Amino acid sequence: MATSSTPKPTPPKLDPVRVPIVEEGPEERTKDFRTILHAYSREEAVLEAKRCIQCRRPWCVEACPITQDCREYIRLIAAEDFDGAARVTLRDDPLASSLCKVCYRYCEEYCVIAKKGVPIAIRHLKRAALDFGRTDLAYVPSQPKRERIAVVGAGPAGLMAAWELGVRGYAVTVFEREANVGGLVRTIPAYRMTDDDLQRDLARFRDLDVTFVRARRVGREPTVEALLEEGYAAVVLALGTPEHRVLGIPGEELPGVVPALGFLKAVHEGRPPPLGRTIVVVGGGDVAMDAVRTALRTAPGASVTLVYRRDRDEMPADREEVHEAEAEHVRFLFLRAPVRIAGSAHVEGLVVRTVELGPPDASGRRAPMPVAGSETTIPCDTVLVAVGQRTDLDGFETGLDLHVTSQGWPEGKGAGHATSHPRVFAVGGKSVVYAMGAATDAVQALDRALREQRGEPAAPRPDPLGGSEPSHLPAGYTKPIRS
Numbered sequence: 001m002a003t004s005s006t007p008k009p010t011p012p013k014l015d016p017v018r019v020p021i022v023e024e025g026p027e028e029r030t031k032d033f034r035t036i037l038h039a040y041s042r043e044e045a046v047l048e049a050k051r052c053i054q055c056r057r058p059w060c061v062e063a064c065p066i067t068q069d070c071r072e073y074i075r076l077i078a079a080e081d082f083d084g085a086a087r088v089t090l091r092d093d094p095l096a097s098s099l100c101k102v103c104y105r106y107c108e109e110y111c112v113i114a115k116k117g118v119p120i121a122i123r124h125l126k127r128a129a130l131d132f133g134r135t136d137l138a139y140v141p142s143q144p145k146r147e148r149i150a151v152v153g154a155g156p157a158g159l160m161a162a163w164e165l166g167v168r169g170y171a172v173t174v175f176e177r178e179a180n181v182g183g184l185v186r187t188i189p190a191y192r193m194t195d196d197d198l199q200r201d202l203a204r205f206r207d208l209d210v211t212f213v214r215a216r217r218v219g220r221e222p223t224v225e226a227l228l229e230e231g232y233a234a235v236v237l238a239l240g241t242p243e244h245r246v247l248g249i250p251g252e253e254l255p256g257v258v259p260a261l262g263f264l265k266a267v268h269e270g271r272p273p274p275l276g277r278t279i280v281v282v283g284g285g286d287v288a289m290d291a292v293r294t295a296l297r298t299a300p301g302a303s304v305t306l307v308y309r310r311d312r313d314e315m316p317a318d319r320e321e322v323h324e325a326e327a328e329h330v331r332f333l334f335l336r337a338p339v340r341i342a343g344s345a346h347v348e349g350l351v352v353r354t355v356e357l358g359p360p361d362a363s364g365r366r367a368p369m370p371v372a373g374s375e376t377t378i379p380c381d382t383v384l385v386a387v388g389q390r391t392d393l394d395g396f397e398t399g400l401d402l403h404v405t406s407q408g409w410p411e412g413k414g415a416g417h418a419t420s421h422p423r424v425f426a427v428g429g430k431s432v433v434y435a436m437g438a439a440t441d442a443v444q445a446l447d448r449a450l451r452e453q454r455g456e457p458a459a460p461r462p463d464p465l466g467g468s469e470p471s472h473l474p475a476g477y478t479k480p481i482r483s
């Protein structure tokens, strides 16, 4: 026990400067879909990990929607134990090979080093853990349960639900309406993550009792009720937002107007549609950012302009991506609202009106107010529409009391995401890791309910890598932080 004569421990020295993450230069990288961020070497990763002061309260873990114990994998990297770091990473995160490239780094926003300098490169260190540690592992199911569970949708939420259920020993069938699994992850451009990353993650599911039924839409046939009657003990709906939103302005039916979601998916699948020479992308979110940058790469030499109805500071897109798009010479036009698309047989221009920002609207952001007489035409031959996604609830209209969020996905109520049917849950999220976190919450509620029926006490997730320690929150953890 400390006494007045015991010297106080010296606080760890804080190094505010991050070990640089080398980026492929804009001129080179826009020639193709090569990865932009270079990986750390072993030595760089160890140096960066040593900057972490191992906070007693792990802010970074509290800010991670899947409570990834990043503090611990960073500690292991600093000790040069890459196998240990990879194990910790994969223990908490079944989509780690994907997330180490595309997660929006909620943890880094809360890293205490950010108060004095650049936060620890927590996401990039996850990539180093997987690059240099042992990753050819397979998840281990615990004692098989007698219940079968249906998951509808194989995006990040559905995949996480399948994993959470699979490691608990449930037999899981995942119904996916598309021919491939991954959901919107399959629209993320290859310069950020490739399909191989997702396949590496899915390969670790191989010993779980998870069956994928592809190209099978649930809703009308089979209905959710039919799945329950067929013997599934519960259904997790992870329907996401597979459809694009439209602008709703005249001229949108013209050839040359292309939904950004379909465009990105086609490029991801290796069949890029032909674009013109003057491309305008409408939107200010991450999809718009991926669309402008993918357009640059698929239509070399074309001019690419992004049109957004608010200003730069109000753009919802990730700052890293805005900065990268600017470096790639995308032209940004802020405070312009689309009015109509001009052209007779094909797009010839986008007519926009200048707007000013007024008082905040229902979303809390300042509302764009049109300036009278300010219409101008931006000449172009292609308009990529990136103004959001929506869900498809055909066949789910009644009985479940689904709540559709402002960003478009349906979910249940409360912490466990229950619908009005006691055995049906509904989840989704604004990003890959948020969708995964919601699935974890729903499966915890579902597992608790099924255990109660069996007369068993609630239990935490078993170690998915076959160890004897069930999952628990790291020392010092207080409560989740949600961005």
Ligand SMILES: Cc1cc2nc3c(=O)[nH]c(=O)nc-3n(C[C@H](O)[C@H](O)[C@H](O)COP(=O)(O)OP(=O)(O)OC[C@H]3O[C@@H](n4cnc5c(N)ncnc54)[C@H](O)[C@@H]3O)c2cc1C
Binding pocket: 102, 103, 104, 152, 153, 154, 155, 156, 157, 158, 175, 176, 177, 178, 181, 182, 183, 184, 185, 187, 188, 192, 216, 217, 218, 219, 238, 239, 240, 241, 242, 261, 264, 286, 287, 290, 392, 409, 427, 428, 429, 430, 431, 432, 433, 435
């Ligand atoms: C272009 C783009 C780039 C993005 N970049 C990032 C990024 O870098 N980082 C990040 O964290 N997030 C990113 N996101 C967001 C992220 O992809 C989503 O938040 C996440 O995929 C949501 O997961 P989900 O499982 O809830 O839904 P989805 O990914 O939409 O998956 C839903 C799945 O359910 C299937 N489905 C729907 N209805 C049915 C039905 N009736 N029957 C059977 N199957 C059905 C769909 O086909 C789909 O596979 C990006 C999104 C887009 C569009």
Ligand code: SF4
Binding pocket: 063, 064, 065, 066, 068, 070, 093, 099, 103, 104, 105, 106, 107, 108, 122, 123, 126, 433
């Ligand atoms: S999953 Fe995302 S938020 Fe969580 S630790 Fe990794 S980078 Fe951070």
Ligand code: SF4
Binding pocket: 051, 052, 053, 054, 055, 058, 059, 060, 061, 071, 074, 110, 111, 112, 113, 120, 122
């Ligand atoms: S908040 Fe930052 S410094 Fe603290 S443990 Fe997490 S990564 Fe390390």
